[in-house]
Amino acid sequence: xxxxxxxxxxxxxxxxxxxxxxxxxxxxxxxxxxxxxxxxxxxxxxxxxxxxxxxxxxxxxxxxxxxxxxxxxxxxxxxxxxxxxxxxxxxxxxxxxxxxxxxxxxxxxxxxxxxxxxxxxxxxxxxxxxxxxxxxxxxxxxxxxxxxxxxxxxxxxxxxxxxxxxxxxxxxxxxxxxxxxxxxxxxxxxxxxxxxxxxxxxxxxxxxxxxxxxxxxxxxxxxxxxxxxxxxxxxxxxxxxxxxxxxxxxxxxxxxxxxxxxxxxxxxxxxxxxxxxxxxxxxxxxxxxxxxxxxxxxxxxxxxxxxxxxxxxxxxxxxxxxxxxxxxxxxxxxxxxxxxxxxxxxxxxxxxxxxxxxxxxxxxxx
Amino acid sequence: xxxxxxxxxxxxxxxxxxxxxxxxxxxxxxxxxxxxxxxxxxxxxxxxxxxxxxxxxxxxxxxxxxxxxxxxxxxxxxxxxxxxxxxxxxxxxxxxxxxxxxxxxxxxxxxxxxxxxxxxxxxxxxxxxxxxxxxxxxxxxxxxxxxxxxxxxxxxxxxxxxxxxxxxxxxxxxxxxxxxxxxxxxxxxxxxxxxxxxxxxxxxxxxxxxxxxxxxxxxxxxxxxxxxxxxxxxxxxxxxxxxxxxxxxxxxxxxxxxxxxxxxxxxxxxxxxxxxxxxxxxxxxxxxxxxxxxxxxxxxxxxxxxxxxxxxxxxxxxxxxxxxxxxxxxxxxxxxxxxxxxxxxxxxxxxxxxxxxxxxxxxxxxxxxxxxxxxxxxxxxxxxxxxxxxxxxxxxxxxxxxxxxxxxxxxxxxxxxx
Numbered sequence: 001x002x003x004x005x006x007x008x009x010x011x012x013x014x015x016x017x018x019x020x021x022x023x024x025x026x027x028x029x030x031x032x033x034x035x036x037x038x039x040x041x042x043x044x045x046x047x048x049x050x051x052x053x054x055x056x057x058x059x060x061x062x063x064x065x066x067x068x069x070x071x072x073x074x075x076x077x078x079x080x081x082x083x084x085x086x087x088x089x090x091x092x093x094x095x096x097x098x099x100x101x102x103x104x105x106x107x108x109x110x111x112x113x114x115x116x117x118x119x120x121x122x123x124x125x126x127x128x129x130x131x132x133x134x135x136x137x138x139x140x141x142x143x144x145x146x147x148x149x150x151x152x153x154x155x156x157x158x159x160x161x162x163x164x165x166x167x168x169x170x171x172x173x174x175x176x177x178x179x180x181x182x183x184x185x186x187x188x189x190x191x192x193x194x195x196x197x198x199x200x201x202x203x204x205x206x207x208x209x210x211x212x213x214x215x216x217x218x219x220x221x222x223x224x225x226x227x228x229x230x231x232x233x234x235x236x237x238x239x240x241x242x243x244x245x246x247x248x249x250x251x252x253x254x255x256x257x258x259x260x261x262x263x264x265x266x267x268x269x270x271x272x273x274x275x276x277x278x279x280x281x282x283x284x285x286x287x288x289x290x291x292x293x294x295x296x297x298x299x300x301x302x303x304x305x306x307x308x309x310x311x312x313x314x315x316x317x318x319x320x321x322x323x324x325x326x327x328x329x330x331x332x333x334x335x336x337x338x339x340x341x342x343x344x345x346x347x348x349x350x351x352x353x354x355x356x357x358x359x360x361x362x363x364x365x366x
Numbered sequence: 367x368x369x370x371x372x373x374x375x376x377x378x379x380x381x382x383x384x385x386x387x388x389x390x391x392x393x394x395x396x397x398x399x400x401x402x403x404x405x406x407x408x409x410x411x412x413x414x415x416x417x418x419x420x421x422x423x424x425x426x427x428x429x430x431x432x433x434x435x436x437x438x439x440x441x442x443x444x445x446x447x448x449x450x451x452x453x454x455x456x457x458x459x460x461x462x463x464x465x466x467x468x469x470x471x472x473x474x475x476x477x478x479x480x481x482x483x484x485x486x487x488x489x490x491x492x493x494x495x496x497x498x499x500x501x502x503x504x505x506x507x508x509x510x511x512x513x514x515x516x517x518x519x520x521x522x523x524x525x526x527x528x529x530x531x532x533x534x535x536x537x538x539x540x541x542x543x544x545x546x547x548x549x550x551x552x553x554x555x556x557x558x559x560x561x562x563x564x565x566x567x568x569x570x571x572x573x574x575x576x577x578x579x580x581x582x583x584x585x586x587x588x589x590x591x592x593x594x595x596x597x598x599x600x601x602x603x604x605x606x607x608x609x610x611x612x613x614x615x616x617x618x619x620x621x622x623x624x625x626x627x628x629x630x631x632x633x634x635x636x637x638x639x640x641x642x643x644x645x646x647x648x649x650x651x652x653x654x655x656x657x658x659x660x661x662x663x664x665x666x667x668x669x670x671x672x673x674x675x676x677x678x679x680x681x682x683x684x685x686x687x688x689x690x691x692x693x694x695x696x697x698x699x700x701x702x703x704x705x706x707x708x709x710x711x712x713x714x715x716x717x718x719x720x721x722x723x724x725x726x727x728x729x730x731x732x733x734x735x736x737x738x739x740x741x742x743x744x745x746x747x748x749x750x751x752x753x754x755x756x757x758x759x760x761x762x763x764x765x766x767x768x769x770x771x772x773x774x775x776x777x778x779x780x781x782x783x784x
Contacts, residue, residue, distance in 0.1 A: 269782055
């Protein structure tokens with residue numbers, strides 16, 4: 001018997017289960033074992049400020065990650081290494097500057113890095129970049145291990161099972177068995193559409209490559225400011241330089257975005273495009289060995305913000321989906337928002353911008 | 367500089383060499399690609415301490431004499447670049463090779479099973495030790511134990527003895543009845559009978575398998591279970607190989623179907639994909655004679671000489687019989703699945719112990735939970751072991767198929783398909 005059933009054992013489902021369990025509830029987590037974004041992503045913890053709601057949720061969540069960090073086991077590979085946003089030209093430097101002002105005003109620790117200082121911080125970057133913006137409190141972790149750690153609690157039980165139907169606070173497994181609880185939390189990322197076709201969630205495919213071990217090559221997670229200006233907003237396939245040092249000394253190289261495909265194959269043309277973009281910022285990468293490439297799918301909502309709250313037409317079903325590329329970052333904030341709403345408490349940040357009714361109309365129940 | 371071949375052959379072991387020589391009279395433009403410095407594959411690996419059989423030398427000379435065969439040594443296939451185009455890399459550069467027909471002769475690799483101490487310096491594969499010795503590793507005066515299964519143990523022992531090593535024991539896991547039953551069939555293949563007399567060693571013991579490699583910093587001895595009794599031998603090296611696993615990754619990436627764990631082929635050595643053939647150990651373990659005849663059939667077929675190909679069918683059937691007898695006799699004892707202890711490393715790239723992978727439901731889950739198979743070898747070793755131990759299917763191959771310079775990957779055309 002469980003008080004709450006969580007569908008999905010990725011980072012969002014795990015964070016929700018952990019938060020619910022810490023409130024004394026018995027939680028059953030169902031996972032179908034399908035590939036998900038938690039395993040495919042970079043585990044980059046970053047503050048993003050495209051809009052106030054994104055900033056509020058990522059900033060709050062980063063704070064929560066930093067609080068939890070001492071408790072995370074080594075295998076979670078948490079590091080607070082900061083994100084260094086790279087400006088290639090004066091226009092992007094102006095973007096860096098306005099981000100700086102915006103983040104400063106919200107109390108996010110950050111510093112503008114001049115062109116001359118950039119290569120002192122990251123000697124492998126090419127000459128001639130305009131500068132950068134360093135967000136000191138950003139970090140990285142290994143999300144699959146972190147999700148498992150979150151689920152390792154006495155009142156959380158896990159079951160490998162595929163859910164074929166949800167009906168409010170009841171779920172039917174594909175063996176026909178019905179399970180029910182006080183509440184059901186849908187946190188199965190890109191698979192959420194299979195159970196709730198009315199959700200406005202679209203898959204955005206991404207490629208990643210990891211290199212062999214080259215310790216000390218890169219310190220911060222390096223992201224081009226074009227990531228904000230182009231990749232996020234483009235409708236066609238796009239790439240942006242995104243280089244992350246892993247604690248093993250390996251480097252993650254990303255990032256790509258494609259729409260309208262659910263084919264998980266690594267596509268050579270996209271891999272080449274993505275690597276060319278990264279080497280344009282760090283030419284020395286060309287001589288490093290890549291050992292593995294893979295793809296994943298970000299579950300994106302139309303406005304880029306997650307859907308967190310009760311389904312307005314399906315009482316008893318709670319949503320925690322649509323995190324796009326920020327699921328790992330915003331898992332703690334999502335969990336806190338969800339728990340506060342479930343317990344009818346005042347949430348730690350305004351819940352309004354993330355409520356599902358912005359896409360699903362107002363509740364039909366009282 | 368990109369290239370085109372009428373016939374591209376991947377792997378220059380016996381199968382690949384035979385395929386190239388069979389196809390050469392057609393005047394097709396042939397490229398023979400291999401990741402070793404010289405043709406010959408594993409069995410005819412050359413090196414400062416290697417003694418090549420005459421047949422290997424002759425075939426190498428004939429290859430050199432064919433002006434329509436271009437060889438690329440030290441070259442690996444990295445990715446599929448287009449419908450009939452591969453991205454390859456050598457020590458200096460990456461480039462694309464387009465082709466009309468392709469023959470996969472990608473061979474096999476040793477099955478290495480984890481047992482306590484197997485990662486100690488001084489412990490290698492059986493074929494691995496042979497390759498190291500041929501490559502110049504001095505073993506003169508060293509005490510060796512060779513263990514595992516199959517005829518490779520004897521071949522490895524012969525190379526070691528030839529180079530002055532003292533072979534204390536050859537431990538064959540197969541039961542005595544299976545080995546003698548196999549030996550009794552050898553007169554069907556007279557040159558194999560001769561070969562077995564030449565290779566036979568008085569320290570050979572059937573029904574014997576390794577329990578542990580002993581030592582602290584490096585190998586000092588080995589614990590064996592010999593005919594039910596446990597014994598320990600002090601030694602300097604332990605070479606342990608449990609048979610061969612077909613290298614099917616490239617074939618799978620090209621869309622060729624598998625049969626059991628090998629590439630599926632028909633009587634013409636054709637795979638399930640049109641214009642793509644496979645021959646030799648990647649289609650199942652069978653030894654060099656079978657690889658040679660399969661390679662020749664594939665080579666003739668690929669250039670349209672079906673008559674020449676068909677004439678070789680009886681010879682292939684003969685060596686298939688040998689392969690069948692061999693595989694039956696040297697089937698692995700299920701006891702070998704329980705050699706590893708909780709703290710025995712399974713993945714040596716990422717230092718993952720047995721306890722961290724046991725209990726998972728499949729390869730992907732175990733990999734995400736433990737980092738098993740995420741290191742530089744990309745599961746070539748532990749993936750094979752875990753497939754044997756737990757029946758886990760390794761995930762489908764993705765580019766890069768081998769570690770490759772990022773520069774090489776950037777040779778792929780970056781324009782989106784229509």
